[in-house]
Amino acid sequence: MFARESTTRLLSETGGLSAFTGRFFRNLFKPRFEAAEFVRQCLLIGYKSLPLIGLTAFIMGLVLTMQLRPSMIEYGVASQLPAMVGIAIIREIGPVITALIFAGKIGSSIGAELGSMKVTEQIDAMEVSGTNPFKYLVVTRVLACLFMLPVLVLLGDAISLYGSYIGVNIKGATSFSLFFTQVFDNLAFSDVLPAFIKSFFFGWAVGLIGCYKGYFSSKGTEGVGRSANSAVVVASIVIFLLDLLAVQVTDALGIN
Amino acid sequence: MIILQPNKKPAPAAVQPAVITVSDLFRSFGSNHVLNGFDLTLHRGEIVVVLGRSGSGKSVLIKCIIGLIAPDAGRIEVLGADISSLSQDALDQVRAKIGFLFQSNALYDSMTVRENLEFPLRRHWIQVHQAELDGLVRAVLQDVGLEHTIDMMPASLSGGMQKRIALARTLMLKPEIILYDEPTAGLDPITGREIIDLILQVRNKYGSSALIISHDMRCVRLTADRIVLLLDGVAYATGSYQELSASNDSQIQQFFNS
Ligand SMILES: Nc1ncnc2c1ncn2[C@@H]1O[C@H](COP(=O)(O)OP(=O)(O)OP(=O)(O)O)[C@@H](O)[C@H]1O
Ligand SMILES: [Mg+2]
Numbered sequence: 001m002f003a004r005e006s007t008t009r010l011l012s013e014t015g016g017l018s019a020f021t022g023r024f025f026r027n028l029f030k031p032r033f034e035a036a037e038f039v040r041q042c043l044l045i046g047y048k049s050l051p052l053i054g055l056t057a058f059i060m061g062l063v064l065t066m067q068l069r070p071s072m073i074e075y076g077v078a079s080q081l082p083a084m085v086g087i088a089i090i091r092e093i094g095p096v097i098t099a100l101i102f103a104g105k106i107g108s109s110i111g112a113e114l115g116s117m118k119v120t121e122q123i124d125a126m127e128v129s130g131t132n133p134f135k136y137l138v139v140t141r142v143l144a145c146l147f148m149l150p151v152l153v154l155l156g157d158a159i160s161l162y163g164s165y166i167g168v169n170i171k172g173a174t175s176f177s178l179f180f181t182q183v184f185d186n187l188a189f190s191d192v193l194p195a196f197i198k199s200f201f202f203g204w205a206v207g208l209i210g211c212y213k214g215y216f217s218s219k220g221t222e223g224v225g226r227s228a229n230s231a232v233v234v235a236s237i238v239i240f241l242l243d244l245l246a247v248q249v250t251d252a253l254g255i256n
Numbered sequence: 257m258i259i260l261q262p263n264k265k266p267a268p269a270a271v272q273p274a275v276i277t278v279s280d281l282f283r284s285f286g287s288n289h290v291l292n293g294f295d296l297t298l299h300r301g302e303i304v305v306v307l308g309r310s311g312s313g314k315s316v317l318i319k320c321i322i323g324l325i326a327p328d329a330g331r332i333e334v335l336g337a338d339i340s341s342l343s344q345d346a347l348d349q350v351r352a353k354i355g356f357l358f359q360s361n362a363l364y365d366s367m368t369v370r371e372n373l374e375f376p377l378r379r380h381w382i383q384v385h386q387a388e389l390d391g392l393v394r395a396v397l398q399d400v401g402l403e404h405t406i407d408m409m410p411a412s413l414s415g416g417m418q419k420r421i422a423l424a425r426t427l428m429l430k431p432e433i434i435l436y437d438e439p440t441a442g443l444d445p446i447t448g449r450e451i452i453d454l455i456l457q458v459r460n461k462y463g464s465s466a467l468i469i470s471h472d473m474r475c476v477r478l479t480a481d482r483i484v485l486l487l488d489g490v491a492y493a494t495g496s497y498q499e500l501s502a503s504n505d506s507q508i509q510q511f512f513n514s
Contacts, residue, residue: 125362129376
């Protein structure tokens with residue numbers, strides 16, 4: 001009974017999200033791009049999430065380095081520490097952690113914002129005044145997430161590596177330039193590019209799911225809270241699924 | 257339908273052309289049959305009040321008229337255009353001539369009062385200069401007596417002020433028709449009276465027709481040229497306030513004796 005209900009819910013959710021995605025693409029290419037609102041959203045999204053992403057990235061790099069050091073010493077490859085950390089951060093930890101924090105911070109705020117606009121009839125008011133609310137609210141926010149997450153991932157990676165540099169120097173001495181030479185000498189284009197590309201998809205998913213949850217929020221304040229909450233949960237799951245998919249694709253293409 | 261109109265005196269508005277014609281409108285939500293063949297005509301310059309109990313489908317009716325809810329059956333003509341058969345662009349053209357005052361005001365809470373008022377003009381920005389736009393914003397704010405709020409956020413205004421700003425926003429495009437969804441609901445009697453006076457002022461100044469949805473009997477008495485009684489999804493009766501209040505039909509009476 002329970003299993004049947006949740007399967008039905010999963011299916012209708014998937015169907016609803018697919019229809020929403022289709023609507024996104026149809027509206028994307030309709031004329032009158034809301035450029036001003038898009039730029040405003042980009043700035044707002046960057047401004048809201050950068051402090052948290054920066055802080056987490058720094059601690060990530062620092063802790064990862066300190067945790068890895070004993071094992072690296074045990075295997076006699078302590079000198080490879082910067083390279084090891086660099087690869088881990090650039091290829092996987094940077095994009096995924098940044099995307100998850102982005103989902104928690106931005107996905108939920110988009111879900112709550114559009115949800116409350118929905119229940120207070122602000123979306124209807126836009127429609128009535130001749131502005132396509134889907135283009136004005138949804139397309140701009142999804143695109144802003146799509147463009148901003150890769151930027152944030154790059155910044156987060158840089159901050160993480162800096163954290164790692166500090167970590168290396170807590171129990172040892174490596175110069176700044178030596179540390180980064182070691183990191184980048186061991187990084188190939190095939191480490192950077194797939195990670196960069198997948199962060200576009202992560203950003204797109206967070207924006208789309210946040211908007212979907214908000215746009216179809218049920219009436220009442222409780223509905224708004226639920227939209228914000230499930231935007232984060234669904235977006236996080238989708239990020240992991242996309243990550244899984246990305247590694248299969250790069251594997252199949254022989255980029256590794 | 258019970259039509260209460262004395263034969264000797266033709267209603268003055270009746271000679272004007274119709275701006276809204278709703279005929280045989282049906283709409284249900286699942287097994288909840290909200291509108292069951294509703295009819296309504298609004299003439300140019302006229303104020304018609306749709307009177308009905310809470311949950312009788314008044315908001316559904318007004319949202320069908322503006323094209324936010326699609327009817328199951330029936331025909332809605334606004335300014336000569338059949339709403340349900342219009343393309344998006346044509347629908348937007350018709351909507352530009354209609355003001356809609358939402359029951360919940362629906363002010364954009366992330367924008368200042370000024371930005372709220374400018375929003376309906378976004379589509380026409382190309383033609384409007386900033387100075388002209390500024391003048392327009394100030395003029396409608398003056399109409400509702402709230403010039404000092406121009407840079408405030410809606411959340412910092414009282415309910416009555418929000419209602420007036422929402423009305424000001426509908427005036428930005430100089431609408432030919434204004435649809436009011438319960439303009440006095442949730443306001444104290446004095447503020448309610450101010451809104452009623454504003455509705456009458458707007459009619460006199462802009463010559464717009466109005467469809468008001470209400471169950472506030474004072475609002476009905478003071479504004480209505482004609483009343484349409486919405487009961488069980490149909491237009492049960494129509495007539496002026498005097499005519500309906502003098503009726504001895506018990507269904508009509510219950511509205512006037514409460
Ligand atoms: N989107 C919707 N989905 C399902 N049912 C709806 C929807 N909109 C309205 N209804 C139902 O239609 C009926 C009429 O609702 P409506 O909002 O038109 O009432 P109303 O006359 O405006 O009442 P009030 O005076 O309280 O505003 C209600 O029973 C409501 O539950
Ligand atoms: Mg209502």
